Amino acid sequence: MVRQLFPISALLLGSALLLFAGGINSLLLPVRGTSEGFSAASLGLLGTGWAIGYVLGCWWTPRLVGRVGHVRSFGVMSSFAGVALLMSLLFLTPYVWVPLRGLSGFCFAGAAMIVESWLSERADATSRGKVFGVYTMVNLGASTAGQLVLTTGDTSGYLFFVLGAIFYSLALVPTAISSSVSPRPLVSVKLDLRALWRNSPVAVFGVFCVGISNSAFGTLAAVYADRAGLALASLALFASLPVLAGALTQVPVGFLSDRFDRRKVLLGVAFLALAVDMVFLVLQPEDRMLNLVLSATFGAAIYAMYPVIIAHANDHADDGHFIQTSGGLLMIFGMGSIFGPAVAGFAMSGVGQQGLFLTTAAAHLGLILFVMVRVAIRAPVAEEEKSDFVMAPSARGATPETAALAVGEEELGEEAGDDEAAAEKSEDAESEPRDPVAP
Template identity: 60%
Template sequence: MVKSLFSLGALFLGSAFLLFAGGVNALILPVRGEAEGFTAASLGLLGTGWAIGYIAGCLRTPALVARVGHIRAFGAMCAIAAIAVLISLILITPRVWIPVRALSGFCFAGAAMIVESWLNERTEASSRGRVFGIYTMVNLAATTAGQMVLTLGDASGFFFFVLAAMVYCLALLPTAISATTTPRPLTKVSLNLRGLWKNSPIAVFAVLMVGVSNASFGTLAAVYAARIGLTLGHIALFASIPILAGAAMQIPVGIASDRLDRRKVLIGITGLALVSDALFLVSGATTPAGVLSLSALFGATVFAMYPVIVAHANDHAEPGTYIQVSGGLLLVFGIGSIIGPTVAGMSMTAFGALSLFAVTGAAHILLFAFATYRLRNAPAVSSENKVAFQSKPMARASTPETVALGADQAELDADQPEDAPLPMELAQQDPRE
């Protein structure tokens, strides 16, 4: 296992560079935009642009790689992502930042998929679970480090933009030194809403609402924190603590969801999320200690929902469709990520910073109500038909390749039937590679 991990170290490092640069870029833009006087609506559209680009990257990268090859596609993605960051530094205006942010999302998704494809190919079946767990921890640490690095400098200058661009370029190194000459084709997923809804209505609706809530917070948390007077260091903590709390919460949530009806677990988590929404709205907390404590509660709930939803959907999935279902839900999450920041940004412009949590609260109310309805009107899955719960990285930083990497060998073997009801096919490998 140690020898295997050593051989995977370059790919882990490449993924860490991607997530570190993404963490810096994701936080410096709203912080700098707020300092430049951008409206919350325009800053929310940064998140919308990112989500649009990210979904497009997940859908289009497999075809691009099939046409030009892994190494050239990866190099182009990293180079364009670095250029996009620098354009944001040169042209500080929402009219430029929003489409450039979409371009960043496209390139980030494409680069992540290619790294994950390489990692997937080099992972043996016997160590797949451990490798995926390490990969998840590496990405979590890199994202958090990228956000926390903002505490070390001045957001009004050029340093963090240049840093993000440099680290995107550093991510080129793993493929440049890779000895693999013919990586596997990338996983291609197509969105079949009717099939997903037939499989599990609650999963589709829940992941849409979680996309609305989580993307709203992920995009505009820094704006909220700045408007209530937090320092840059506390803003970085406000963005990072919820992610760490959500990661830690997945362990007890996973145990509970394997033992109980997952819908009850989801309803319980959503209820706690509503409590955190309400506390933000009514407490008037503005001190760093109070705000950071509430952010930990918020993150522990909202960032633990996604893996429960995916596990519930896979409980209902036919053998041979697990990866297709998970990949489809990822795209539905992306649709919610398009809606959420737009609505939340407009609300914050019209009604003030606290309306961010009115939007997340509305999403959680709808989720709570629909999950309760389904609990009362649809039978529970028997214990013997449940799949094993699996912790997952943030959906916003996941791709169809992440889903494939996280699958066990039995799921990979099963997800190859010719008549799978939710189509996911492998892109054709370019014979020139």
């Protein structure tokens, strides 16, 4: 295992440093914004800006990589992410923070696509699953550590802005000095909404609702925790525990979805999320431990939905279309992510902190009702016709390259096309830009 990971250690280290800085950045802004008196609506728009930037990053990164290559493109992404964080310190106003957060989203999408395409190229058929698992765990661990480091100091000064910028700069070093050969051009994914809808209405509608819910909670959880009276240490746990819990529940949820109708498993998870929504709405707990338990339970539910939806969509998709299906659904998730934080932010400004869970409850209720209708009118997929369940990180941190890294070597070869054609494109990449990823 060590021998397999050593050649990609520079990529994993660069990704870890980037995600560590991103963890600081993602929690620092809502915490500092709250102390500066920013409204919940303006803080919600930070998530909207991030989502717009992330979708645009998935669109334009292949073109940039085609022009200047992987290493230079990754350096650009890391540098501009650091610039965005430092400019957030210079201009303490949401009018500047929102577009800067969009720039951060663009940079993270680009950096993730570059690293994942590199890892996908370096991993062979026997190690792809291990590489994907290690990559996911490294990112989760680094992002969580970045969030928790905020508990060690005062967020009212400049310390964490500078610290985050330092790690953004360090992130470009491993790939810059690595001797690894740059991979073939990035995966190009075309979004065909009609084909996706014909494939699985549950997947299309469901991933849009999950995008609304997950992005709203991911952006405004810290604001909710602050208004609930939690101290900074507890606030950081309130925001980070759900992601870890969601990663842990993917194994049992995936096991169940492989053996039962995936739509019914999705319903069960959605009902659990809705139940937690209602507890937050009705009780509005102030107890520290109860809030942490509820947030972890909520994360275990909401972050386990996305891989179930992807697996269900692939049950109905034609063979060899894993990347197209998951990449298209990722873009729809991004569309939901644009609306979720904005709606939740304005709701919190209007009705108070419970506006966050009013928004997520509406998304989960809509998902439940739609899936129940589809279960009633469409038969489930036979067990022998199901595709394999693939664990996936939170969709907010996924790109079309994540799908390429997750699939097997044979399937990847079928979707990518002829190897010689790919090699020719790689040779011509310096002079001819590739088509951008369609939104």
